[in-house]
Amino acid sequence: MALLSLKNISVAYGKNVVLKNLNLDVEKGELVSLLGPSGCGKTTTLRLIGGFVEAKNGRFVFNGKDYTKIPVHKRNFGFVFQNYALFPHLTVFDNVAFGLKQRNIPKNEIKKRVMEILETVGLKDYADRSPRELSGGQKQRVALARALVIQPDLLLLDEPLSNLDAKLRVKMRLEIRKIQQEYNITAIYVTHDQEECFSISDRVAVMNNGVIEQLDTPQKIYNLPRTEFVANFVGFENFIELELEAKERGGGGFYKLKNGQRFKVTHFNGREYERYVKGAIRPEEIDILNEGGGKETNTLKGIIGISTFLGKHYQYVVETEVGRLLVNGSAHKRYEKGERVTLYFPEDKIVLV
Amino acid sequence: MKKNVYVYLLLLPGLIILLLFLAAPLFSTVFRTFQGNEGLTLAKYIAFFKDSYNRGVYIRTLKLALLTTLIAVILGFPTSYYISRLSRRARGLYIIFAVFPLLTSPVVRSFSWMVILGKNGILNSILLKLNLIEEPLRLLYNEFSIVIGLVYLFLPLMIMSLVGVMENIDEDLIEAAESLGATRREVFIRVIFPLSIPGLIVGSVLVFTGSITAYTTPQLLGGSNTTVLATLIYQNAMSLFDWDTASVVATIMILTTVFVTFLINKLSSRLNA
Numbered sequence: 001m002a003l004l005s006l007k008n009i010s011v012a013y014g015k016n017v018v019l020k021n022l023n024l025d026v027e028k029g030e031l032v033s034l035l036g037p038s039g040c041g042k043t044t045t046l047r048l049i050g051g052f053v054e055a056k057n058g059r060f061v062f063n064g065k066d067y068t069k070i071p072v073h074k075r076n077f078g079f080v081f082q083n084y085a086l087f088p089h090l091t092v093f094d095n096v097a098f099g100l101k102q103r104n105i106p107k108n109e110i111k112k113r114v115m116e117i118l119e120t121v122g123l124k125d126y127a128d129r130s131p132r133e134l135s136g137g138q139k140q141r142v143a144l145a146r147a148l149v150i151q152p153d154l155l156l157l158d159e160p161l162s163n164l165d166a167k168l169r170v171k172m173r174l175e176i177r178k179i180q181q182e183y184n185i186t187a188i189y190v191t192h193d194q195e196e197c198f199s200i201s202d203r204v205a206v207m208n209n210g211v212i213e214q215l216d217t218p219q220k221i222y223n224l225p226r227t228e229f230v231a232n233f234v235g236f237e238n239f240i241e242l243e244l245e246a247k248e249r250g251g252g253g254f255y256k257l258k259n260g261q262r263f264k265v266t267h268f269n270g271r272e273y274e275r276y277v278k279g280a281i282r283p284e285e286i287d288i289l290n291e292g293g294g295k296e297t298n299t300l301k302g303i304i305g306i307s308t309f310l311g312k313h314y315q316y317v318v319e320t321e322v323g324r325l326l327v328n329g330s331a332h333k334r335y336e337k338g339e340r341v342t343l344y345f346p347e348d349k350i351v352l353v
Numbered sequence: 354m355k356k357n358v359y360v361y362l363l364l365l366p367g368l369i370i371l372l373l374f375l376a377a378p379l380f381s382t383v384f385r386t387f388q389g390n391e392g393l394t395l396a397k398y399i400a401f402f403k404d405s406y407n408r409g410v411y412i413r414t415l416k417l418a419l420l421t422t423l424i425a426v427i428l429g430f431p432t433s434y435y436i437s438r439l440s441r442r443a444r445g446l447y448i449i450f451a452v453f454p455l456l457t458s459p460v461v462r463s464f465s466w467m468v469i470l471g472k473n474g475i476l477n478s479i480l481l482k483l484n485l486i487e488e489p490l491r492l493l494y495n496e497f498s499i500v501i502g503l504v505y506l507f508l509p510l511m512i513m514s515l516v517g518v519m520e521n522i523d524e525d526l527i528e529a530a531e532s533l534g535a536t537r538r539e540v541f542i543r544v545i546f547p548l549s550i551p552g553l554i555v556g557s558v559l560v561f562t563g564s565i566t567a568y569t570t571p572q573l574l575g576g577s578n579t580t581v582l583a584t585l586i587y588q589n590a591m592s593l594f595d596w597d598t599a600s601v602v603a604t605i606m607i608l609t610t611v612f613v614t615f616l617i618n619k620l621s622s623r624l625n626a
Contacts, residue, residue, distance in 0.1 A: 050528075050532060051531075051532075052528055052531075071531075072528070072531040072532055073531050073532075073533075073534050073535055073536050073539075074534075075532075076534070077532060078532070079528070079529065079532035081525045081528070081529060083523070083525060085523060085525035085526050085528070085529040086529075087526060087529075087530075087544060088548070089547045089548055098530065098533050098535075098543070099533035099534055102533055102534035102535055102539065103534060146529075146533070147532075147533075150533060150534065
């Protein structure tokens with residue numbers, strides 16, 4: 001059984017529904033990320049688990065017990081806030097010791113455990129400093145230490161790295177992952193940064209409009225998105241409307257485009273066959289050929305529109321009979337505006353959504 | 354270098370006004386209290402405190418000011434905390450309500466308390482109607498009415514000082530403390546109270562200095578046996594034309610205020626540690 005499960009959770013602020021019948025299961029020792037654009041409900045989900053937000057409907061079960069109505073201070077969850085939320089009137093040591101003092105642990109035991117965790121996060125020599133004297137990265141470490149030292153049953157992280165600069169973010173996310181695995185602690189991590197999310201998560205829940213669109217491993221989310229929203233979110237810029245013509249054994253099949261052209265699709269993300277679907281493809285997976293090149297199937301004729309140089313390659317807007325498409329081409333050759341080309345869509349690079 | 358000189362020039366107008374109208378009179382007031390026939394002496398102070406009436410006035414003033422401060426803290430703290438957690442708009446509205454009494458003169462406000470607390474006043478008539486008392490209570494012209502008047506007068510200052518500090522306490526800090534196992538009460542003791550201490554200091558100093566120097570309220574709401582330092586100065590200066598004693602009282606008032614302010618600061622920083 002899952003360690004944590006949200007069952008049909010709904011949350012609304014007044015008439016504004018933030019979460020709609022949300023379901024989520026998290027296993028022990030897992031790091032699950034909630035990923036999505038702002039306003040998708042990811043932070044609300046995290047705050048609900050933390051106990052700061054009340055559910056209108058549904059149940060939150062943790063370790064077999066109903067936690068829906070358990071107040072925050074009795075949950076024993078570590079929470080790491082986006083702006084660190086360190087107590088400004090306390091030293092680093094006392095910040096970390098806060099939760100232990102609350103638990104009436106003997107003084108020497110507190111000292112031992114605080115110094116231990118400060119060593120883990122590399123801040124042993126900063127125990128007597130005030131939070132004011134710390135850099136952003138150091139504050140983040142203190143916040144992490146403070147949440148970990150109480151030996152929480154669950155670690156909740158709310159965009160913990162979004163206030164750090166890019167290089168430090170990469171370093172800190174590796175550290176968070178390392179510590180999470182070392183302590184074998186179950187964690188839920190909220191972020192809007194895809195790379196950060198993919199790099200540290202066991203599983204990712206992509207959220208949109210108060211629902212989880214897909215819960216999968218980072219690899220599956222990236223390569224085999226199941227919905228148009230997820231596909232778009234992970235960089236599938238082109239969506240082509242398809243109509244099923246013939247199924248193939250072992251998945252995939254032949255599809256007809258709006259203009260009558262045929263596409264073969266073999267890469268199948270385990271969906272049921274549907275008559276009308278969309279084929280999603282990344283700009284970098286489409287090949288640009290000279291006009292008339294390629295085979296009969298899986299090609300489209302187009303006219304080059306605006307082009308932009310992206311360093312590794314050129315990106316073109318190509319007008320076709322089924323609409324505007326974004327296509328990346330080699331940096332060695334630049335197609336001119338108005339040039340007629342043929343686009344080739346590899347059958348194993350199209351994902352049906 | 355030259356630029357610096359010009360910057361200091363900007364201080365000059367303010368400095369002149371302060372020296373001329375504050376420092377100089379203050380010095381001359383304080384100086385004359387130490388002047389004796391043979392150089393400097395504490396004789397006037399010794400004489401002042403030898404008089405049991407004066408001692409009584411001094412202790413009463415101190416007691417009333419401390420009591421007023423204490424009550425203002427007790428009333429102001431929860432109110433301020435409540436206001437500080439409201440939305441920005443509601444906060445502004447509540448602050449205006451809190452400050453509203455400050456917009457009328459202390460004289461008018463003292464009179465309104467007379468109407469409420471008088472022998473045939475609102476409070477007494479209500480209590481009589483409810484048969485809670487047999488005859489009207491003596492609520493006016495005593496220390497009780499002075500404290501009520503002073504608290505009413507200075508509570509807004511306490512609330513404003515506290516709200517100013519409390520509204521900067523991040524909601525995240527409260528949530529962080531809760532997530533670490535603190536109940537609402539413990540959050541208050543371990544996070545909100547220590548972080549509010551700067552506001553508490555400012556508020557207490559304002560209320561205390563205001564109360565100890567208040568003249569109108571004790572004069573109007575107090576009686577003949579509730580003389581305080583400010584009314585004593587008035588009596589000495591205007592009725593007895595004893596400017597020396599008036600100056601002595603004024604100096605004692607200043608020194609007491611400075612000393613108590615210092616004590617409040619010391620106490621607060623110890624609480625903070």
